[in-house]
Amino acid sequence: MSFITVNRLWKEYGSTIVLENLNLEVEQGEFCTLVGASGCGKSTFLKMLLGQEGPTRGELALEGEEFPGEPDRNRGIVFQRYSVFPHLTVRQNVLMGLELEQKPFLGKLFGQARRQALEKVDAMIESVGLAHATDKWPHELSGGMQQRLAIAQSFIMRPRVLLLDEPFGALDPGIRGDMHELILKLWRETGTTIFMVTHDLQEGFYLGTRLLVFDKVRNDPQQPEAYGATITYDLPIGETNGQLYDSIESSVSKTARNLSA
Amino acid sequence: MRLINRHPGGAVALLLGLAPFLVLILIYGAASQQRLAENPNDKLLPGLEQMTSAVNRMAFQEDRRSGDYLMWQDTKASLQRLGIGMGIAASLALVVGLLNGILPLARAGLAPLVSTLSMIPPLAILPILFIVFGLGELSKVMLIVIGTAPIMMRDVAQRVRELPQEQLIKIQTLGANTWQVITRMALPQVLPRLIDAVRLSLGPAWLFLIAAEAIASEEGLGYRIFLVRRYLAMDVIIPYVIWITLLAIVIDQLLRLTNRRLFPWYNAGGH
Numbered sequence: 001m002s003f004i005t006v007n008r009l010w011k012e013y014g015s016t017i018v019l020e021n022l023n024l025e026v027e028q029g030e031f032c033t034l035v036g037a038s039g040c041g042k043s044t045f046l047k048m049l050l051g052q053e054g055p056t057r058g059e060l061a062l063e064g065e066e067f068p069g070e071p072d073r074n075r076g077i078v079f080q081r082y083s084v085f086p087h088l089t090v091r092q093n094v095l096m097g098l099e100l101e102q103k104p105f106l107g108k109l110f111g112q113a114r115r116q117a118l119e120k121v122d123a124m125i126e127s128v129g130l131a132h133a134t135d136k137w138p139h140e141l142s143g144g145m146q147q148r149l150a151i152a153q154s155f156i157m158r159p160r161v162l163l164l165d166e167p168f169g170a171l172d173p174g175i176r177g178d179m180h181e182l183i184l185k186l187w188r189e190t191g192t193t194i195f196m197v198t199h200d201l202q203e204g205f206y207l208g209t210r211l212l213v214f215d216k217v218r219n220d221p222q223q224p225e226a227y228g229a230t231i232t233y234d235l236p237i238g239e240t241n242g243q244l245y246d247s248i249e250s251s252v253s254k255t256a257r258n259l260s261a
Numbered sequence: 262m263r264l265i266n267r268h269p270g271g272a273v274a275l276l277l278g279l280a281p282f283l284v285l286i287l288i289y290g291a292a293s294q295q296r297l298a299e300n301p302n303d304k305l306l307p308g309l310e311q312m313t314s315a316v317n318r319m320a321f322q323e324d325r326r327s328g329d330y331l332m333w334q335d336t337k338a339s340l341q342r343l344g345i346g347m348g349i350a351a352s353l354a355l356v357v358g359l360l361n362g363i364l365p366l367a368r369a370g371l372a373p374l375v376s377t378l379s380m381i382p383p384l385a386i387l388p389i390l391f392i393v394f395g396l397g398e399l400s401k402v403m404l405i406v407i408g409t410a411p412i413m414m415r416d417v418a419q420r421v422r423e424l425p426q427e428q429l430i431k432i433q434t435l436g437a438n439t440w441q442v443i444t445r446m447a448l449p450q451v452l453p454r455l456i457d458a459v460r461l462s463l464g465p466a467w468l469f470l471i472a473a474e475a476i477a478s479e480e481g482l483g484y485r486i487f488l489v490r491r492y493l494a495m496d497v498i499i500p501y502v503i504w505i506t507l508l509a510i511v512i513d514q515l516l517r518l519t520n521r522r523l524f525p526w527y528n529a530g531g532h
Binding site: 050083100107 | 425427428430431432433434435436437438440441444445446449450524525526527529
C-alpha cells in the first residue's frame with residue numbers, strides 16, 4: 001500500500017469538470033511538483049489533499065484511510081501570500097503551532113515549557129536564515145523573508161505532508177534560487193512528503209523527485225468546461241531530456257491558450 | 262499645472278486649515294458686536310465677555326441652590342453614561358461580531374437579527390426604554406447601547422470575514438481548534454478594528470446621550486443646554502457646545518493613540 005493513493009478521482013463544480021479520472025500513487029518522502037496551465041486543477045487537487053475540498057467521485061486515501069474533510073496538523077501549507085500572522089513577530093509566528101498543540105485552551109506557553117519550545121523555534125528560525133529578524137513584524141520583512149517564515153512555521157510542526165501552492169511565484173528570480181535550496185535542504189533533513197504547485201515549468205523540471213503535468217487531453221472549443229484535466233505526464237526527475245521539456249511546454253501552452261480564448 | 266496635482270506645503274496647509282475657523286469667528290464676532298451695540302442686553306449672540314462670565318459662573322462657582330459646580334457635575338454625569346454605554350456596546354459587538362464572523366452556524370442564526378436591529382431608528386424606541394427601564398441612568402445607557410451596538414457588531418463581523426482565508430487554513434494546519442482560531446487569530450486582529458469602530462460610533466453615541474438627557478434627566482451636558490434654552494441663555498449653550506466638541510475630539514484622539522500604542526503592527530500597514 002502506498003502512502004497516498006488517488007484512484008479514479010473526479011472533481012466537478014456543477015456542470016464544470018475540473019479533474020477527470022486521476023490516478024496516482026505517491027510514496028512517503030517523495031517531492032512532487034505539479035505544473036500545468038491555470039485552470040487545470042492543480043490548486044483544486046492541492047485543496048483536496050488539504051481537506052478544503054472533497055472529491056466528487058473516486059478515492060483519495062492517506063495510508064489506506066480516506067482523507068480527513070478539514071485541514072489538520074498532519075498537512076502543512078505554504079501559500080503564495082498571507083500565510084503568516086501579521087499580529088505576531090517572527091518568533092511568535094513560529095512558536096504558534098507548538099503553543100496550540102500543547103495548550104488546547106490557553107493557546108499560550110509560559111515558563112519552562114515556553115523556554116524549551118523557544119529553543120526549537122530559534123533553531124528552526126536559524127535554519128531558514130531569519131536569525132537576524134527574530135523580533136520583527138511580518139510587514140517589516142521582504143516577500144522572500146515572509147515565505148521563509150511561512151516555511152519555518154509549517155516545518156516546525158513536522159507535518160507528514162507539506163503542500164506548497166506557488167510559494168515562490170511572487171518572488172524575484174534570484175531569491176527563488178535561494179528558496180529552492182532552502183526547501184530542498186529542509187526536505188532532505190525531515191523526509192516530509194512534498195507537493196508543490198508551480199506555474200514555472202523550469203522550476204517543476206529541476207526541483208524534487210517527480211513531475212506531474214496537469215493538462216487537458218480533450219478540448220471542446222464551444223464548451224471548454226465539458227472536459228476536465230488529468231495527469232498527462234508523470235516523470236521521475238533526472239531522467240528527462242530537453243526534447244520532452246519542449247513537448248510538454250508546447251502542450252501546456254496550447255491548453256492555456258484554449259482556456260483563455 | 263493641473264489643480265489636482267498641486268499639493269500645499271506644511272505651513273500653507275496649516276493656514277488653509279485654520280482659515281475657515283478664523284472666518285467663522287470673525288463673522289460671529291462682527292454680528293455679535295452689531296447686535297450688542299443696538300441692545301446691550303441682547304441674548305441671541307453673546308459676546309466673549311458674556312460667555313466667559315457664564316463659564317465662570319457654571320464651572321468655577323458653587324451653584325447657589327445646590328452648592329455644586331454645575332459644569333463639572335454635568336460633564337461627569339454625561340461622560341459616565343457615555344463610557345458605560347460604549348463599554349457595554351463594544352463588548353457586545355466584540356462577542357457577537359467574532360461569533361458571526363467566524364462561525365457559519367452562528368452567522369446563520371444571528372446575522373439576520375443583527376441586521377434588522379441595526380435598521381431600527383434608536384430614538385423611536387426611546388419611549389419604550391423610558392417605560393421599561395424607568396427615567397433613571399439605565400434607560401440612557403441602554404439607548405446608547407441599542408443605538409451603537411448593532412452597527413458595531415456588523416462592522417466587527419465584517420472585519421473578521423475580511424481576514425485572508427489563507428490565514429484561517431494555515432492556523433488549522435497548525436492544529437488549532439475552533440476556540441484557538443478565535444482567541445489566537447481572530448480576536449487579536451480584530452481588537453484594533455474594534456477601537457476604530459468605537460471611534461466611528463462615538464458621534465451617534467453623543468447624539469443619543471444628549472437626546473436622552475434632554476427628555477428626562479436631572480444633570481448632564483445635554484440636560485443643561487436644553488434647560489437653559491428656556492431662558493434663551495446662549496451665553497451658556499454656546500460654551501457647552503464647544504466643550505462637548507472638545508471632549509469628543511479628545512476622546513477620539515485618545516482612542517487613536519491607544520490603538521497606535523497597543524497594536525504597532527496594525528498601524529504600520531501590517532494588515
